[in-house]
Structure formats: C-alpha cells, structure tokens
Amino acid sequence: MKITIGAINDKPGSSKNYKTGSWRTLKPVINLEKCKKCWLCKQLCPEGCITKKEEGPQINYDYCKGCGICAHECTFDAIIMELEER
Ligand code: SF4
Ligand code: SF4
Known part of the structure; x- marks a missing residue:
C-alpha cells in the first residue's frame, strides 16, 4: 500500500x-x-x-525490528546480533 503525502492515520495509538x-x-x-x-x-x-x-534489560521481541542500534551502542559488548531463525 502506498501512503500518500498528507495521509491521515485514522487509528492513532494503534501501533501495539x-x-x-x-x-x-x-x-x-x-x-x-x-x-x-x-x-x-x-x-x-x-x-x-x-x-x-531487576536482572537487566529485557527486549520485547514482538516489536523489536532487529535494527542493531542497541548492539552497536552498547559500550560493554553485552549485545550481539544473531541470525533470526523462524
Ligand atoms: S535497538 Fe533495534 S535491535 Fe535493539 S531492541 Fe531496539 S529495535 Fe531491537
Ligand atoms: S547498553 Fe549494554 S551494558 Fe548498558 S544496559 Fe544495555 S546491554 Fe547493558
């Protein structure tokens, strides 16, 4: 679907x-x-x-798009990006 300039989201807050x-x-x-x-x-x-x-960060994989920003920015190399297997 192509979104035209000036398109309106008729369901705001629906991203969940x-x-x-x-x-x-x-x-x-x-x-x-x-x-x-x-x-x-x-x-x-x-x-x-x-x-x-309490134990550290928790990722909600229902919404994580795998952009890798978290892994790139973690100063302590605590996040690695793995190939997604489905
Ligand atoms: S920064 Fe990107 S890869 Fe990391 S949790 Fe958020 S969406 Fe997922
Ligand atoms: S950036 Fe790295 S060290 Fe900091 S909370 Fe996230 S995973 Fe932990």
Whole structure:
C-alpha cells in the first residue's frame, strides 16, 4: 500500500496491534553477565521495546525490528546480533 503525502492515520495509538518483530532478520541477544545496567540500549532503541528489569534489560521481541542500534551502542559488548531463525 502506498501512503500518500498528507495521509491521515485514522487509528492513532494503534501501533501495539502491529507485531513488527516479524520483520526482523537479525535478533539482538543480551549477555546479562557482561551487562552493566547503564540503560543506554533502552534510551536509544527506536522502538521503545527494551524495558528495565531487576536482572537487566529485557527486549520485547514482538516489536523489536532487529535494527542493531542497541548492539552497536552498547559500550560493554553485552549485545550481539544473531541470525533470526523462524
Ligand atoms: S547498553 Fe549494554 S551494558 Fe548498558 S544496559 Fe544495555 S546491554 Fe547493558
Ligand atoms: S535491535 Fe533495534 S529495535 Fe531491537 S531492541 Fe535493539 S535497538 Fe531496539
């Protein structure tokens, strides 16, 4: 479907209904032993799909598109991108 300039979203706030994680070809995997809980990955994830947990960051794979920003920006190399297998 082509979205025309000036198109209107007639269902604002509906993004939760669209599980964009199915677009992913690479999957971020967190090594909690290396993680220092700096939360940079949470700040920079464009999908907002990383949440703070007691044990460290948790990725919601229903919405993670596998962009790799979290892995690229993690100073402690605690996130690696693996090939998605479905
Ligand atoms: S950026 Fe890396 S070290 Fe910081 S919270 Fe995320 S995984 Fe942990
Ligand atoms: S790969 Fe991209 S979308 Fe997925 S958790 Fe990391 S920053 Fe967020």
